[in-house]
Amino acid sequence: MGHISLCVLVPMTVLAVVAVAAVDDEYTWPQWKVPLVRKRRTVPLSSPSFSAHPQPELSGTCGIECQRRLPSPSLEDLEQFLSYETVYENGTRTFTSISVQGLNEMTAWSRNASSSSRHKREVYGTDTRFTIADKQFSTKYPFSTSVKVSTGCSGVLVSPKHVLTAAHCIHDGKDYLDGAQKLRVGILKEKSRRGKGGRERGGRRKGRRRKGDTAQEDGQEKDENGGKGRGKGKSRKNRNRRSVESEKPSFRWTKVKKTQVPKGWFKGVSGGLAADYDYAVLELKKSSKVKHMELGVISSVKKLPAGRIHFSGFDDDRPGNLVYRFCSVSEESSDLLYQYCDAKPGSSGSGVYIRLKEPGKKKWKRKIIGVFSGHQWVDVNGDGTQQDYNVAVRITPLKYAQICNWVHGDSSACQVA
Numbered sequence: 001m002g003h004i005s006l007c008v009l010v011p012m013t014v015l016a017v018v019a020v021a022a023v024d025d026e027y028t029w030p031q032w033k034v035p036l037v038r039k040r041r042t043v044p045l046s047s048p049s050f051s052a053h054p055q056p057e058l059s060g061t062c063g064i065e066c067q068r069r070l071p072s073p074s075l076e077d078l079e080q081f082l083s084y085e086t087v088y089e090n091g092t093r094t095f096t097s098i099s100v101q102g103l104n105e106m107t108a109w110s111r112n113a114s115s116s117s118r119h120k121r122e123v124y125g126t127d128t129r130f131t132i133a134d135k136q137f138s139t140k141y142p143f144s145t146s147v148k149v150s151t152g153c154s155g156v157l158v159s160p161k162h163v164l165t166a167a168h169c170i171h172d173g174k175d176y177l178d179g180a181q182k183l184r185v186g187i188l189k190e191k192s193r194r195g196k197g198g199r200e201r202g203g204r205r206k207g208r209r210r211k212g213d214t215a216q217e218d219g220q221e222k223d224e225n226g227g228k229g230r231g232k233g234k235s236r237k238n239r240n241r242r243s244v245e246s247e248k249p250s251f252r253w254t255k256v257k258k259t260q261v262p263k264g265w266f267k268g269v270s271g272g273l274a275a276d277y278d279y280a281v282l283e284l285k286k287s288s289k290v291k292h293m294e295l296g297v298i299s300s301v302k303k304l305p306a307g308r309i310h311f312s313g314f315d316d317d318r319p320g321n322l323v324y325r326f327c328s329v330s331e332e333s334s335d336l337l338y339q340y341c342d343a344k345p346g347s348s349g350s351g352v353y354i355r356l357k358e359p360g361k362k363k364w365k366r367k368i369i370g371v372f373s374g375h376q377w378v379d380v381n382g383d384g385t386q387q388d389y390n391v392a393v394r395i396t397p398l399k400y401a402q403i404c405n406w407v408h409g410d411s412s413a414c415q416v417a
Helices: 006-026 064-068 075-082 233-247 271-277 397-408
Strands: 036-045 058-062 084-088 093-101 130-132 146-149 153-159 162-165 184-189 250-262 280-284 308-313 322-332 336-339 351-357 364-379 386-394
Touching: 036 397, 058 271, 064 271, 075 093, 075 397, 093 397, 146 162, 153 308, 153 351, 153 364, 153 397, 162 364, 162 397, 271 386, 280 397, 308 364
Parallel strands: 058 364
Antiparallel strands: 036 093, 084 093, 084 250, 130 322, 146 153, 146 184, 153 162, 162 280, 184 250, 250 280, 308 322, 308 351, 322 336, 336 386, 351 364, 364 386
């Protein structure tokens, strides 16, 4: 091979380094200048009646094409939508108005449009969900951040004392659900409490551990077959049944101290944008001892490699078990993620997360970028045409600041997403 000039090698080396850096940036959490959400005034309200009933599916939502025809909200509108109600454990209620600062610095966040059609995807064709039935996996991060809300929904721990969930799990847009008056959150327990002689409460003996088919983290499936136990016939079958039952996850229930819901979710406030505000935060009376997951902000999921999202929840058709799934996002707006993740009622409120590298580090980190809202019927074009899809509410810089304000009492504590 002949000699290659140094003046040719140097530019080629530089181009290679730039290319690697560009690819690496795709896998790195972006740095955002998050606006500030400040409390203006808090006033007492009358206690809610807690008369609403859970809705299996939301309808009448203004979809992406419908929202394209709506004017962009002004700063005054956004401050109204982000103002919020707080309901306390004793049934009292307050309203807090807010102000937003630093909104003009969010130049990269724009409204996107979609024109492609969607089809029913509650569960469509082959069911791609994984049941995390073994405590060996369900009580380990990131699955352990998933919680069950007593109104029949799911949620995700965003701090030792705070749970992020869907607003419709607490409020139907007009009033709080009847089950929200004595709201509780179920956190998966790692170990069962046992009395003397190795018996569980209720007198059941601890069974032999049996390894079964489980789903590993991020969709990798693991198949392990346990060895033969002692005994034959019916006695061995009973021991195996007790073993499986003992390994199923159980919950430690904690009362909710207060609930916060953005005003944009309420009927007649944000109009066709109500679906964008389908999120709420629950503060627990006692801190959990479980690792929580942080919030993250990203402008486009589809631009990421594979455009894939993950979430786990407690689907109604698999009672007592945590269900994990992942899929690619098909369409997105600045506030909504349209995807074909298979799901059933009960998974609403789950934390939608992705995994990227931390800036300047090789370590990968999962962060919540949205809240799974569930299966919905939407007004597609604003003319009454209804179409169904699965949707998640994405965490925008403004929502990030608001949730941070609820969790920490000051949004300035979360300036870097």
